[in-house]
Amino acid sequence: xxxxxxxxxxxxxxxxxxxxxxxxxxxxxxxxxxxxxxxxxxxxxxxxxxxxxxxxxxxxxxxxxxxxxxxxxxxxxxxxxxxxxxxxxxxxxxxxxxxxxxxxxxxxxxxxxxxxxxxxxxxxxxxxxxxxxxxxxxxxxxxxxxxxxxxxxxxxxxxxxxxxxxxxxxxxxxxxxxxxxxxxxxxxxxxxxxxxxxxxxxxxxxxxxxxxxxxxxxxxxxxxxxxxxxxxxxxxxxxxxxxxxxxxxxxxxxxxxxxxxxxxxxxxxxxxxxxxxxxxxxxxxxxxxxxxxxxxxxxxxxxxxxxxxxxxxxxxxxxxxxxxxxxxxxxxxxxxxxxxxxxxxxxxxxxxxxxxxxxxxxxxxxxxxxxxxxxxxxxxxxxxxxxxxxxxxxxxxxxxxxxxxxxxxxxxxxxxxxxxxxxxxxxxxxxxxxxxxxxxxxxxxxxxxxxxxxxxxxxxxxxxxxxxxxxxxxxxxxxxxxxxxxxxxxxxxxxxxxxxx
Amino acid sequence: xxxxxxxxxxxxxxxxxxxxxxxxxxxxxxxxxxxxxxxxxxxxxxxxxxxxxxxxxxxxxxxxxxxxxxxxxxxxxxxxxxxxxxxxxxxxxxxxxxxxxxxxxxxxxxxxxxxxxxxxxxxxxxxxxxxxxxxxxxxxxxxxxxxxxxxxxxxxxxxxxxxxxxxxxxxxxxxxxxxxxxxxxxxxxx
Numbered sequence: 172x173x174x175x176x177x178x179x180x181x182x183x184x185x186x187x188x189x190x191x192x193x194x195x196x197x198x199x200x201x202x203x204x205x206x207x208x209x210x211x212x213x214x215x216x217x218x219x220x221x222x223x224x225x226x227x228x229x230x231x232x233x234x235x236x237x238x239x240x241x242x243x244x245x246x247x248x249x250x251x252x253x254x255x256x257x258x259x260x261x262x263x264x265x266x267x268x269x270x271x272x273x274x275x276x277x278x279x280x281x282x283x284x285x286x287x288x289x290x291x292x293x294x295x296x297x298x299x300x301x302x303x304x305x306x307x308x309x310x311x312x313x314x315x316x317x318x319x320x321x322x323x324x325x326x327x328x329x330x331x332x333x334x335x336x337x338x339x340x341x342x343x344x345x346x347x348x349x350x351x352x353x354x355x356x357x358x359x360x361x362x363x364x365x366x367x368x369x370x371x372x373x374x375x376x377x378x379x380x381x382x383x384x385x386x387x388x389x390x391x392x393x394x395x396x397x398x399x400x401x402x403x404x405x406x407x408x409x410x411x412x413x414x415x416x417x418x419x420x421x422x423x424x425x426x427x428x429x430x431x432x433x434x435x436x437x438x439x440x441x442x443x444x445x446x447x448x449x450x451x452x453x454x455x456x457x458x459x460x461x462x463x464x465x466x467x468x469x470x471x472x473x474x475x476x477x478x479x480x481x482x483x484x485x486x487x488x489x490x491x492x493x494x495x496x497x498x499x500x501x502x503x504x505x506x507x508x509x510x511x512x513x514x515x516x517x518x519x520x521x522x523x524x525x526x527x528x529x530x531x532x533x534x535x536x537x538x539x540x541x542x543x544x545x546x547x548x549x550x551x552x553x554x555x556x557x558x559x560x561x562x563x564x565x566x567x568x569x570x571x572x573x574x575x576x577x578x579x580x581x582x583x584x585x586x587x588x589x590x591x592x593x594x595x596x597x598x599x600x601x602x603x604x605x606x607x608x609x610x611x612x613x614x615x616x617x618x619x620x621x622x623x624x625x626x627x628x629x630x631x632x633x634x635x636x637x638x639x640x641x642x643x644x645x646x647x648x649x650x651x652x653x654x655x656x657x658x659x660x661x662x663x664x665x666x667x668x669x670x671x672x
Numbered sequence: 673x674x675x676x677x678x679x680x681x682x683x684x685x686x687x688x689x690x691x692x693x694x695x696x697x698x699x700x701x702x703x704x705x706x707x708x709x710x711x712x713x714x715x716x717x718x719x720x721x722x723x724x725x726x727x728x729x730x731x732x733x734x735x736x737x738x739x740x741x742x743x744x745x746x747x748x749x750x751x752x753x754x755x756x757x758x759x760x761x762x763x764x765x766x767x768x769x770x771x772x773x774x775x776x777x778x779x780x781x782x783x784x785x786x787x788x789x790x791x792x793x794x795x796x797x798x799x800x801x802x803x804x805x806x807x808x809x810x811x812x813x814x815x816x817x818x819x820x821x822x823x824x825x826x827x828x829x830x831x832x833x834x835x836x837x838x839x840x841x842x843x844x845x846x847x848x849x850x851x852x853x854x855x856x857x858x859x860x861x862x
Contacts, residue, residue: 216857218807228803228820316800602808603816 192424192432195395197439197496200370201536201548205512205606207599217600219593223335225605227272227315230337230586233358234270238339241356242268252341257317261344266353268341271315275334275569277302278309280595302568302595313340313350320344324352331570331581335590358586360631363612367552396437397550398422399652401444401502401559401619402644405487407479414649417666419487423494438653439551441495444619444642445502445544445559448480481506481520489523492539500544502559502620507544510597511561511589512606515541545588547613551656556613560620562589563641565596575621579639580629583609583616615659617642617652624650626661787842789831790849796828797848805848806856811836 207213235254242252247266255261255269279302303309311327312319324342332338342352403415420426424435488497499516501507507516518525518541529537542548545558566578569591582588588607592598598607612635621641629637638659643650649666783791797805802817802824811832817824834840847856 216807218804220804221807224803225820228822316803602812603819 189429192436194424194436194495195392195439197395197397198370198551199440199496199498199536199540199548200373200550201498201540201542201546203543204547205543205545207512207514213599215600217602219600221602222593222598222600222605223272223314224316225601225603226335226587226608227337229605229608230358231270233361233586234337234339234356237359238268238270238341238356242341242354258313258315258320259317261320261350263344263346266341266343268339269313269320270337270339271313271320273332273334273336273338274312274314274319274594275332276310276312277304277569279304300568301571303571313338321349322352323349326352326355330355331577333566333569333581333585333590334594335592336581336585336587338585357584359584360612360629360633360635360637361586361610362633363614363631363635363637364554366614369549369554370552392439393657394437395439395551395656397440397442397654397656398438399442399444399557399617399619399640399642399654400645401621401642402446402646403443403484403487404449404504404644404646405447405480405484406449407477407483412483413668414645414666415487417668418645418651419490421664421666422491438495439656441491441497442557442617443497443499444557444617445500446504446620446644447484447499447502448505449646450504485521485523488521488539492524492527496538496540498540498542498546498548500542500546500557500559500619502544503561505559510599511544511592512599513544513559515543545607553614553656553659554611555615555617556588556609557615557617557619558588560618561596562591563618563621565589565591568595575618575623575641576625576627576639579616579618579641580627583612583629583637583639586610613637615640615654620644622647624648624652624663626652628659787844789835789842790844792828792831793844794849796824797850806851806854809846810848811846 239254245252250266253265253267255267258269258271261267261269279299281298311322311332313322314320322340337358339356340350340352341354341356342350345351400418405412405415417426421435422438422441424432426432427435488499491497501513501516505513505516506520507513518528521528521539521541524539527537527539528541529535545556545562547554547556549555562582563575563578566582567573567575570578582590586609588609589596589598590607592607593600612631614636615638617640619642621643623641624643625639625641627639629639631637638654638661640652640654640661642652645651651664651666653662653664655661786794793810796802796810796814802813802822805813808816814824814829814832818829831844835842835844845852
C-alpha cells in the first residue's frame with residue numbers, strides 16, 4: 172500500500188478534494204491500582220517484611236490448591252505425599268510438599284557494605300549486569316514465617332526462580348539438611364476477565380437494568396489500533412531529533428500518502444511506556460558533589476538545571492495531543508519518584524500539555540492521561556497491563572540468559588508484577604495489600620525500554636490468553652509497536668534516517 | 673538462677689513440680705509431627721472443642737466483661753481469683769497459658785504485674801501467622817489479618833476495642849510490646 176503513496180508524493184499539487192480522515196475514538200477505562208496516597212497520608216514507617224507476608228498470604232492458597240491437585244493422590248512406594256504447614260516441619264527421608272517464598276542468597280547482589288567501602292576506598296565497583304556468581308555460590312532457599320530451607324535439585328536448573336516468587340515444592344530432606352526437590356508448582360495465571368467486563372458492569376450499575384444500552388454498544392468501533400512506544404530518550408542537547416519528528420508526523424497523519432493516512436486514522440491511542448527523557452545532566456557521585464560549590468538561588472541550582480528535555484517533551488506531547496489521546500507512563504529516567512510504583516509525572520512539568528489533562532479533582536481520565544508505572548486499565552474492553560521496564564530489568568539480573576519474553580511469562584505465571592520488589596528493586600512499603608500481586612489476568616502485557624522488539628502469546632490453564640509485548644527503546648531502534656485491537660496482533664513501524672556518510 | 677519460691681496461690685489446682693531438664697520445653701530439636709500444642713501455626717487448625725483457658729491473675733484484677741455486641745458467644749463467666757474463659761467458638765485461639773500444663777513448672781513471676789488485656793495482646797503479637805507485629809498498630813494488624821481471611825480471634829478485637837474506651841482500658845499499648853521496646857514510632861493516624 173505504501174507503493175501507491177510513493178508516486179502520490181512526487182506529483183504536482185492537484186485540485187482534488189481530499190476527504191478529511193477522522194481518527195477512531197478510543198474507549199478508555201483506566202484502573203487506579205497503583206495510585207499511592209498523597210502528602211501526609213503516605214507513610215514510610217512500615218517494615219518491608221509486611222510485603223512478603225501479604226504476598227504469601229494472598230498467593231499461598233492459590234498455589235496450595237494447584238499443588239494438592241497435582242500431588243495429592245500420588246503414591247510412591249506405598250507412601251503418599253504429605254502436605255506440610257511450615258517450611259521447618261519437613262522431616263528427613265519423608266516425601267512431602269510445602270509452599271513458601273523463594274529467596275536467592277547471592278553474594279554479588281548490591282550490598283549496603285559496598286556503600287560503606289566506598290567511603291574508605293577510592294570508588295565502589297561498577298554496577299554488575301547480572302548478580303549470578305560464576306562459582307556457584309548462589310543459594311536458593313524457601314522461606315516463610317517460620318524459617319528458611321535450602322533447596323537443591325534439578326527442577327531449579329530447568330525453571331527460573333527469583334527472589335519473591337511464591338512456589339510449592341515437593342521433595343524430601345536429605346542428610347545435609349537441604350531439601351531435594353522433585354517437582355515444583357507456581358500459582359499460574361489468575362482469572363481473566365471477559366472483554367468489556369468492567370464497562371458492562373459499570374453500565375449495568377448506572378442503568379439499573381440487565382442489558383447495557385445499545386447506544387454504548389454502537390460506540391464500540393472496529394478496526395482500531397493502539398500505538399505503543401517507549402524510550403524516546405529526549406534530551407535537550409541533541410540536534411538529531413529527526414526520527415522523533417518523523418514519529419510525530421506519522422502519528423498526526425501528515426506523513427506518507429492517502430492510503431497510509433487512512434491506516435493511521437485507525438490508531439486510536441498512543442501509550443508511551445517510560446523513559447521519555449534521557450539523563451540530560453550527568454549525575455554527580457557523592458565525592459564530586461561535595462567538591463562542587465553550588466549556589467542555590469530560588470531553591471534550585473541554576474547552573475546545573477536544564478529545562479530543555481522536559482520542554483522538548485512538552486512540545487512533542489502538545490503537538491500530538493490535539494489529534495490523539497496519550498497515556499504516559501514514567502520510566503527510570505523520567506522526573507518521577509524512583510521507587511515503584513512510580514506516581515504520575517506531575518502536570519507542572521508540562522505547561523502546554525496539561526491543558527489536555529482533566530481538571531484536578533475530577534474522576535474522568537482526560538485526553539492526556541499521565542499514569543503510574545506499573546499501570547493497568549481497559550482499552551477498548553481489553554485489560555492491559557504494562558510497566559516501564561524496571562521489574563523485568565531487575566529479574567534479568569537474577570537469571571541466566573537473555574530471554575525477556577520468558578521472564579515476562581514467568582512474571583505472569585508467578586502472579587507477581589515485581590517479585591524482586593523489596594529485595595533489589597526499590598518500592599513503597601505496602602502494608603495493607605501488596606499491589607504487585609496480579610489478581611486478574613490481563614489480555615495484553617507490555618513492557619517498555621527493552622533491547623529488542625519481541626512478542627508472543629501465552630496460554631493459561633483455564634483458557635486465558637495473554638499477548639506479551641516487549642517494546643524496544645525508540646532512541647536506539649526507532650521502532651514503534653502497533654497493536655490491532657480486534658485480533659490482538661502486533662506489528663512494528665520502524666523510523667530510520669538515511670545516513671549520508 | 674533457678675527459682676525456689678513456692679507459689680502462694682492456694683486455689684491452684686496444679687501441684688508445683690520440681691524443675692526438670694528432661695522436659696519437652698527444654699528440647700531444642702524440631703518439634704515432632706504429633707506435637708499439636710506448642711506451635712502457634714497450629715492455632716489455625718479447626719478444633720471445635722471449647723478450650724479451657726486458665727489465666728492466672730492477681731486477686732485484685734477486674735473481672736473481664738466483654739460487651740455483648742463485641743463477641744458472638746454470650747456465655748462468658750467471670751470468676752474472681754482464677755478466671756476461666758471458656759470460648760466455644762471456632763477456631764479456638766490458644767491463649768498464652770492454654771494447653772501447656774506439662775511444660776509449665778512455675779508461674780511467670782516477671783509477668784505478674786502485666787494486666788490481663790496486655791497478656792492477651794502480647795500473645796496475639798507473637799502469633800506469626802498474622803504477619804510481623806513490628807511497624808504496625810495492633811488494631812490495624814488485626815483488621816489486616818481479618819481482611820486477608822486468616823481468622824484472627826475475635827476476642828483480641830474485643831480487647832483492642834475496649835482499650836480504645838478510656839473507662840475500661842487497662843493501659844495497654846497501641847503497638848506491639850517488642851516494637852515499643854525497640855523504639856517503634858508507628859504513626860497512630862490511620
